[in-house]
Amino acid sequence: MSQPMSQKKNQPEIIRNFIGGKWLPADGGKTFPSYNPATGEVVGHAPVSTVRDVEKAVEAAHAAFPAWRQTPAPKRGEILFKAAEILVTRKEELARLLTQEMGKVLAEARGDIQEAIDMAYYMAAEGRRSFGQTVPSELANKFMMTVRSPLGVAACITPWNFPVAIPSWKVFPALILGNTVVLKPASDTPVVAAKFVEILVEAGVPAGVLNFLTGPGGALGKTLCTHPKVALVSFTGSTDVGKGINAMCAPSLKRISMEMGGKNAILVMADADLDLAVDGIVWSAFGTSGQRCTAASRIIVERGIYPALTSKLLARTRKLRLGNGLDPKTEVGPVINRSQLQKIHEYVQIGQKEDRAKLLCGGQIEAKGPLAKGCFYQPTLFGDVRPEMRIAQEEIFGPVTALIPVRDFDEAIRVANGTRYGLSMSIFSKDVNKAFRAMRDLESGLVYVNAGTIGAEVQVPFGGMKETGNGHRDAGQSSLDTFSEWKSLFVDFSGRLQRAQID
């Protein structure tokens, strides 16, 4: 098989699409560069795919479906198990590339790869499970059971912030259940996504079962969403793009699974362990430079402890070290690109203009010294934010968080629920009654007690309520529901006509 990349030492990689078992340039041969957000250097060049490339990829996936769906699931599981083992062996190399292409600090890049390893082992084991049910019949000598059935071609459209973990959440359950896949990664992180595909190919995924193409999201996404041979679209990204996907898929009634924006909140009650809360806030607000769907961008604090919490948090935030994610001393890496950097800065300006919000620290693009070449934004804290302000309502996706003082627990819950999103929330409190009320009343797909808003594990469902999602979930057993249809089977062994509801 031809190789996915050509690489000379210290030169950017040239990656290719993977269609029908072959590594191919785009139709027309154009490429686009992928940059290191810490240095501005080119990490690689990826194909500018066209509608023709998408059509070829969908056709290849469609042609491979009948044989793949009939491959015994434990055999499919063996391939995923092998992929997990290759990911383990190549973890360090992939993590370094991920940091170079996406920017997150190396420890977190290792976590990104680890999440894919976890998902590979978890889904590989589903090859010997994927349980259905047997259910008693109301009639004698009649047997009923349910089995999962694959849908066909799954289009997986994935973001840059978890460029290996999120493809793994979609591709592994799709494959284990017998679907074939067209994977379209974000244009900021095509190189590391190509490595992920290379590993699955090495593990033995047959030609046509997994196809991969890079290029402009708008045109390629439209073709995937409207192609009659695509059965389902699984998307992670912004709510605005998700709404467009929803509309494009509606006429053909494609299944769509979407995980979109968040405006995640940490609630800090007066009885909380403040040092623990500060640890959770710093990790959740500034980890991955705030570029997680689960990042905490609102800190809702009972007034009694507001001054104490603010001063502890401010002291910690001021000390955070910005830098290249490959430097072990770095705590906060760059943001993904210049346009994101500008967008974050615009939000900070909006925050400053809005009545009474106080910029407590940060609020600047790092424009001096060696970091000026990259996309660095200072970790930023706003104080005295009111819940209806734009910086407390809209997703910023950067290292910016807003402290919102509230009177009591009830107001904290109301404020937390007062946005259009509902992905991840957490409460710091030693009061078990408050913890349980928060678990019940927060409108959020993920709720943490005495921990921050980030760090979900692959064996539980991941996704959100309200405009964060559309009812589906990635990861956990629920991802099996996303990537399969339930079939109910009835076997009558009575030898005569039996009528349900009538006899």
Ligand code: UN1
């Ligand atoms: C995301 O930001 O889209 O729970 C994914 C977490 C990670 C995954 C985040 N395990 O923060």
